[in-house]
Amino acid sequence: MIRAQLLTPDPASLTTFLNTHTRTRDCLIQIAGLAEVNYHGRAASTAEVGAYLVLIKRDGSLQIHAPTGIKPMNWQPRTDELTARVEHGRCILHASRRSPEELVRVTFLHPHLALALNLYEEASFTLSGSEKQMQDALARHPELIEPGLTVLDRELLVDSGGIDLYARDAQGQYVVVELKRGRATQDAVSQLGRYVATAQKSGVGAVRGILAAPSITAPALKELRARGLEFREIGAWPDAPAPAALPSLFD
Amino acid sequence: MIRAQLLTPDPASLTTFLNTHTRTRDCLIQIAGLAEVNYHGRAASTAEVGAYLVLIKRDGSLQIHAPTGIKPMNWQPRTDELTARVEHGRCILHASRRSPEELVRVTFLHPHLALALNLYEEASFTLSGSEKQMQDALARHPELIEPGLTVLDRELLVDSGGIDLYARDAQGQYVVVELKRGRATQDAVSQLGRYVATAQKSGVGAVRGILAAPSITAPALKELRARGLEFREIGAWPDAPAPAALPSLFD
DNA sequence: CAATCCGTCATGGGT
């Protein structure tokens, strides 16, 4: 599992270590110790000398973690170039990419530990509870939104975006449905409003707009009603409350 | 720097290691090896047995990294409880929080390495190029948006959100300005539209709406014009293009 | 390439 480990390496050794193990692109590298970090790209940042943990994964992605916080302090999701070199007696790591043009530079002042781990066993990962799944379930059971509803299309692309569900109600009127897996906000109302306006313009007559979500914020509901749109409470989860009043999607 | 290190620890040792070093909340812990991960909360996920790197920071945040990708496969930003125990002869880590109620469970099948690092030196971190900085600069130099503009308020909270800049133009007409540090999208137009409508309702007469950003998408521009709103190209960056036509904010 | 939207978004700031 441990391919290589260095304790308090000197700049030259660390540089060699980094260049060697990043080249193979088959292991996870980490360096812990005192460093400075600079970033320049869509924004710019500077981190004064402090204790950080640097991670470089197989795919060349780089992240620099501060001692707290879930998100890395600096990162580079996709590196086009990843090189280490000695400058002014220090090991410096450059991680750059084009489009957008961005550069992260790590200056190692006092590396305590450098590790290369054989970490490559990919395993299956499944996530449930996404909006996609909610869409699948409602496309199969549109009566959960409203009795008599017929789904015509899913992910229908119009120039203002993608309509989650495009349907027709019992009276033959067209309906745009916007889904949210969580509490719906004013943004969702804006989205729905855009889609309804677009559908309206296509000349099929009056189009209804329904926002289907487990809940909605008070301002969003007010805005929704002011625009003549509708809200349907749809439990997005198997263990949704009150199965009688709010039947589960996944039966 | 290295507080403790175990190689291929047995379940009991790993459990003790985890409980000991998470309790002190003053070091960064990592475990690399074969594991299974389950999550249940706002969504649910399962990762089959594979090679992962588990990080636990001082603040109790947990992240489980797969061999590739910038984002962790599973995570828990804030843990209310973080405990390890032996179950069925395996070390199992539970990380839970309330509000939202979420649980991440890691089952260690074959831990190769457990490390506790003294990593606590926080250092100053500064980011430039944020929308906040853009707002500061434009509040000082509103003439970059339009000659004769006077800023009345910043971050003015209305029930539909926060207006970036509230101003009055040379003719005394009220102006709502929405800023974007990057390319403005239809969402930004929706935001601006909401704010203008809210300001309008307050009864100060006709209110102008200006979207100030370095660029705008074509559909957003179309929508903007259809709503009678305006766009101003504002370079958000010191090294913005063509200083003559597009003066820098940071002079 | 551009544009859109989802996300266990995270994170911060306001009421």
Place this chain on the structure above:
DNA sequence: ACCCATGGCGGATTG
């Protein structure tokens, strides 16, 4: 708590 908005958002998808 709720609600809103930003982010170097990342990531996927589609045209």
